[in-house]
Amino acid sequence: MKIIKYLFCFCFILLALSNxxxxxxxxxxxxxxxxxxxxxxxxxxxxxKTFLKEKEEYRIYRFKVEKDSDVFTIDDLPQGEYAMIIFHDKNSxxxxxxxxLGIPKEGYGFSNNIKPHLxxxxxxxxxxxxxxxxxxxIELLY
Structure with a gap:
């Protein structure tokens, strides 16, 4: 009976830690x-040090754009500080x-809705x- 109590406590602790x-x-x-x-x-x-450097992103996500879709969910980032750039890759x-001249032809945006100038x-x-x-x-800049 004592083993069952310990097992129950162990499972309870694991459940709490997983949440x-x-x-x-x-x-x-x-x-x-x-x-x-x-x-x-x-x-x-x-x-x-890696911000905006190609091939040095922490993570890249691609979402299929669908009619009337404007919310995209990311659920696998650990807690931390991040910055992001997004763009609408119309031709995939x-x-x-x-x-x-180097001016973007597709919509893009930065976290905090920063609008770059020069x-x-x-x-x-x-x-x-x-x-x-x-x-x-984030509102896209066109």
């Missing part, structure tokens, strides 16, 4: 996607298409804390 270890849910709201064509790419960075080529923003400008379930809205 504690769950990642917070990040709901990304993008209200102005122009069309249901292509994908939305979300690039997540977790430090200023996994690249932000640009003009010959240079790209830095990590601190775009940084947000993910410690609990969070909603972030």
């Amino acid at each position: 504690y270890a769950q990642s917070p849910v990040l709901k990304l709201i993008v209200p102005n996607v122009e069309s249901a064509q292509g994908d939305l790419q979300v690039s997540i960075f977790n430090n200023d 080529n996994k690249d932000l298409d640009r003009s010959f 240079s790209a923003p830095d990590f601190r400008d775009c940084c947000f804390s993910l410690v609990k379930d969070t909603k972030i809205e």
Whole structure:
């Protein structure tokens, strides 16, 4: 009988710890996607040394854009500080298409809705804390 009590306590502790270890849910709201064509790419960075450097993202997510879809869910990021850039990859080529002058041809946006002027923003400008379930809205720049 004593073993059953210990087993019960052990299972209870494991259950409590598993709920504690769950990642917070990040709901990304993008209200102005122009069309249901292509994908939305979300690039997540977790430090200023890699921010906006190609192939150095902490995580990349791709979501199929569907008619009337403007909420995208990320549920596997651990608690921490992050910055993100998103873009509407209309032709699904996994690249932000640009003009010959380097100006983006597809909609893009940064966390905290930072609008770059003459240079790209830095990590601190775009940084947000993910410690609990969070909603972030980013409007695409066209």
